[in-house]
Amino acid sequence: MVLRGFGPAATLVNEELDLTAEQCPWLSLEALSTEPTVLTVMWRNEEETYSKERARVRLVPATETEVSTVLTVSGWRQQQEKEGYQGLYPDSWSMLTGDIFWGLMLGPLRLVRNQLALDGCYPEGDTRLFRRGDALVALLGPGRFEEVSAGVPGDGSRITDLPNGRFDLEFRHRFRNHSNCYVALVGATDPGEVKIDGVLAERVTDLDTVEQGWMWSPSMPGVVMRLHSSAKAPVSVQVSGLNTHPAVHQTRWMFDADPEGWTVENDLAAFEIRNGALVCVPTGGDPFLTVRLAGLDAKKFARVRIRYRTRQNGSMQLFWSPPTGYSAERSV
DSSP states (O other): OOOOSOOTTOOOOOSSOOOOTTTOSOOOOOOOBSSOEEEEEEEEOTTSSEEEEEEEEEEOBOOHHHHHHHHHHHHHHHHHHSTTOTTOEEOHHHHHHTSOSSOOEEOHHHHHHHHHHHTTOOTTOEEEEEEETTEEEEEEESSEEEEEESSSSOOSSSOEEOOSSOEEEEEEEEOOSOSEEEEEEETBOOOSEEEETTEEOOBOSOGGGOSSEEEEETTTTEEEEEEEOTTOOOEEEEEEEEOBOOOOOOOOOOOSSSOTTOEEEESBOOOEEETTEEEOOBOSSSOEEEOOOTTOOGGGOSOOOOOOOOSSOOOOOOBOOOTTOOOGGGBO
């Protein structure tokens, strides 16, 4: 049970217990608090009035992480032992990180991720986002980023606006699963230099040939860094002389693993990816699918090439649309 923001005389009552002193000669209570707190336990007599006898316990303040750890362990026990509640638990870690603000019952997979996070491991990795106009810069990596700064307020945990002109990005990276890892900075131009733990890092064309270093990838576009820490301690990184890369619009779709931005709009079953093709099965008389290319300069493209195959006779129509909507005049 988690209590947040309660006043100086918060009271909890259990109306279900009907015990006598002979039945319950002692009471075991586990409690943690993030603030100095005095916990008072009182009981009511047969006349339904509170007895003058009471027990007072002074709680030593614990960190929120310690509180979350205890609650998560309690969740493990509940998941395994409490009849009717197997597979469910109170989600304490998300309450700590601010994702939610109330006790929530979720599945066991989230419990495993929570326990890893409490132990300092982040299996889902971390992402920080920065932008200038339509250009987006993303810092991506396994583990956790700390003390991220681009010289402006905000650390990229929510989209942070970048300053005009070139900028430097500094961060600490923590990864405990292995001594080596790769971190990417996508959407940025070729930097002036990269320092790792204060030492100028080597620019290479193959990161597998060095213990630490970085390379420029024009296809991303962005910077890929290989970091190393034999003690699995945080690594400090400074990337200097960066700029945002002009927004790149996807104009070629190979459908290797997913629909790549295409969505079902009308009279189509869910997409299927098969042998590098986007398989579309009509469910009605007017099937169509769309992809959004906001900001694309169409003047740079003289033609559109489409390869498709169908088992039925028919025709295809291609529409392009301004914000006002589709029309026959803007179709072939």
